[in-house]
Every structure is written in C-alpha cells, then in structure tokens.
Amino acid sequence: MQGQSNTAMQTQQGQQAQPSQQHQVNTRQAPALLPPVDIFEDGSGITLVADLPGVSREDLSIGVDGRNLTIEAPLRLGEADSLVSVYAEVRANQFRRSFELSSDLDTARIDAGLRDGVLTLRIPKLEQAKPRRVEVRVE
Amino acid sequence: MYSSLLRTPGDWFADFEQLQDRIDELLGGRAATSSIRAVGRAGAFPALNVGTWAEALEIYAFAPGIDPKSIDVSVEKGVLSIAGERPAMNNAGAANKSGSEERNVYAQERFTGRFRRVVALSEDADPSRVEATYRNGVLKIVVPKRESSKPRQIQVASGS
Numbered sequence: 367m368q369g370q371s372n373t374a375m376q377t378q379q380g381q382q383a384q385p386s387q388q389h390q391v392n393t394r395q396a397p398a399l400l401p402p403v404d405i406f407e408d409g410s411g412i413t414l415v416a417d418l419p420g421v422s423r424e425d426l427s428i429g430v431d432g433r434n435l436t437i438e439a440p441l442r443l444g445e446a447d448s449l450v451s452v453y454a455e456v457r458a459n460q461f462r463r464s465f466e467l468s469s470d471l472d473t474a475r476i477d478a479g480l481r482d483g484v485l486t487l488r489i490p491k492l493e494q495a496k497p498r499r500v501e502v503r504v505e
Numbered sequence: 506m507y508s509s510l511l512r513t514p515g516d517w518f519a520d521f522e523q524l525q526d527r528i529d530e531l532l533g534g535r536a537a538t539s540s541i542r543a544v545g546r547a548g549a550f551p552a553l554n555v556g557t558w559a560e561a562l563e564i565y566a567f568a569p570g571i572d573p574k575s576i577d578v579s580v581e582k583g584v585l586s587i588a589g590e591r592p593a594m595n596n597a598g599a600a601n602k603s604g605s606e607e608r609n610v611y612a613q614e615r616f617t618g619r620f621r622r623v624v625a626l627s628e629d630a631d632p633s634r635v636e637a638t639y640r641n642g643v644l645k646i647v648v649p650k651r652e653s654s655k656p657r658q659i660q661v662a663s664g665s
Contacts, residue, residue, distance in 0.1 A: 375657045384624045387557035397523065402614035402616070403612050403615065404610075404612055404613050404614065404615050405610070405611040405612040406608050406609060406610045406611065407608060407609045407611065408607070408608045408609075409607075415615065416568045416571065416614075416615075417615055417642070418569065418642070419551075419567040419569040419641065419643045420565075420567065420640060420641055420642065420643045421532070421642075422641055438513065443554075443565055443643060445556060445563060445565075446558055449556040449557070449563060450556060450558065451554065451556050452535055452556060452557050453547075453554065453555040454554045454555070455552040455553055455554060455567075456552050456565075456567055457522070457523065457542075467528055479588070481570075482569055482570050482639075482641065482642045482657045483567075483569030483570065483641045483643065484569045484570035484642060503612050
C-alpha cells in the first residue's frame with residue numbers, strides 16, 4: 367500500500383514543522399493529535415475516513431485552502447474540573463491533519479459526515495477527470 | 506477546562522514527555538515501576554485516559570465508530586475490561602455502492618478487528634455501581650468510590 371506511486375493525496379506528516387499556515391492564529395502550533403485515516407479511491411472520487419473520538423459536529427472544522435485540505439477539531443470529554451489525571455494515553459486536546467489534494471478533485475463539492483467520532487469525507491472527482499469508456503467504432 | 510486530563514496545549518514539558526513516550530515506544534521500554542496489572546501498551550486500541558476525583562474513578566476509552574451495544578464492559582476481581590470488535594468498513598460502510606468497482610487504497614491506518622483492554626481498579630473503587638456511556642466515539646466509564654473511602658469532615662465534639 368505504501369508503495370503506491372501515483373497517490374492522489376499526500377499526507378503531510380510534519381505538521382508542526384510548517385509555520386507557513388496563515389490561518390493559524392496561535393503564534394506557535396499547539397501539539398495536536400494526528401488522527402488515523404483510511405483513504406480509498408474509486409472511479410468517482412476519494413473517500414477519507416478519520417477517527418476523531420470526542421469531537422462533536424459543531425466543533426469540527428474542515429477547511430480547504432487552495433489544494434490543501436485541513437481537518438481540525440478540539441477533543442472535548444466534558445469531564446469535571448476537579449478530575450485529576452492518573453493515566454493518559456491521549457495527551458493533547460486537539461486533532462489536526464492536512465492533506466494535499468490533486469487537481470483532478472472537485473474541492474467545491476466535498477461532502478462530510480461525522481458519526482460516533484468517525485468522520486467520512488467524500489471528495490468527488492471533477493467531471494473531466496472521471497474515467498470514461500471510449501467507444502471503439504467498428505468500421 | 507479539560508486540561509486536567511488531556512494536558513494544556515503548548516505545555517512545555519508535554520513535548521518532552523511525548524518525546525520520551527516515543528522513545529519508550531521505539532525501544533520497547535516501560536516505566537521502571539508500575540502496577541502488576543497496569544494499563545500499558547502504547548498505541549493499543551482503544552486509547553485510555555484515567556482520571557480520579559473525590560466521588561469516582563473515570564475511565565475514558567477512545568473508541569470511535571463502534572456500536573455501543575457491542576461493547577462489553579465487565580468487572581471481575583477488581584479488574585475492569587473493555588472488549589469488542591470494530592469491523593472493517595472498507596467493503597461495507599462508506600462506499601458500498603461501488604463494491605464491485607476497482608478501488609485503490611492509499612491509507613489504512615484505522616484499527617480494525619477485535620480489541621480488549623483491561624484496567625486494574627484501585628482498592629477504593631466500588632465495582633458494583635459501574636456506569637458506562639458512549640458519546641461521540643468516546644466510552645466513559647464511571648466507577649464510584651466506596652463510601653468508606655470518600656473524604657469526609659469529622660465533627661469535633663466539644664466535651665462538656
């Protein structure tokens with residue numbers, strides 16, 4: 367899977383190392399969790415599935431800036447203020463991950479759904495980019 | 506607000522701790538001393554956070570995309586276990602209409618399959634009144650503390 371050469375989406379793993387993102391208000395990027403994703407492509411588009419536990423629909427932000435798709439969301443558990451942590455595997459309260467979209471994808475018609483902490487994004491291909499069967503006429 | 510359990514963003518020491526965890530993960534290292542039934546295994550599914558307060562022990566399991574009815578939470582001899590299965594959604598869920606169509610998979614990082622995690626409860630926990638709720642993909646388990654172990658104010662009687 368890793369060896370796929372023509373990946374339509376490239377994962378940007380080194381988020382923290384990129385201070386060039388202008389929409390970030392923070393002077394310094396807070397440590398964020400990288401949500402695990404599944405990405406697959408069929409003839410009509412790309413489907414991205416991301417695990418975002420503890421994220422509600424209102425908090426989720428999906429931004430498209432040019433060819434860059436960014437998923438950002440705060441993780442809220444709603445626990446009591448007096449709760450003292452004794453053990454933690456999740457140690458940040460923010461999810462963030464960006465993907466670079468290829469030009470054959472229609473960024474204007476992205477469809478998103480969030481259910482039980484799982485985000486499903488559907489990014490359709492532009493009409494001209496869809497695979498087409500070329501009829502061969504018999505002469 | 507939720508910084509107690511999830512750490513404040515930008516916490517200077519958190520970065521070092523994350524680095525330490527990463528090193529531990531790579532080298533297979535563990536903390537020098539831990540409970541014999543301690544939760545562990547970095548990267549296991551679901552990830553767990555445990556917090557405590559005067560009234561209860563709260564366990565948060567980050568288990569998105571699971572039917573709450575299929576999660577099995579049980580307590581036996583002071584050990585709480587969370588078990589279940591997360592089915593692969595590749596051929597069901599999202600793109601079922603294109604089942605026969607050719608598909609390319611570019612990433613498959615999400616956990617699938619059976620899972621089981623255990624947490625040793627502290628002595629003061631009362632396993633008879635465990636409550637579990639599932640919201641936004643997070644399973645919250647509240648184990649109340651025993652009445653006898655709760656902090657209480659003792660009235661000083663004036664000896665007359």
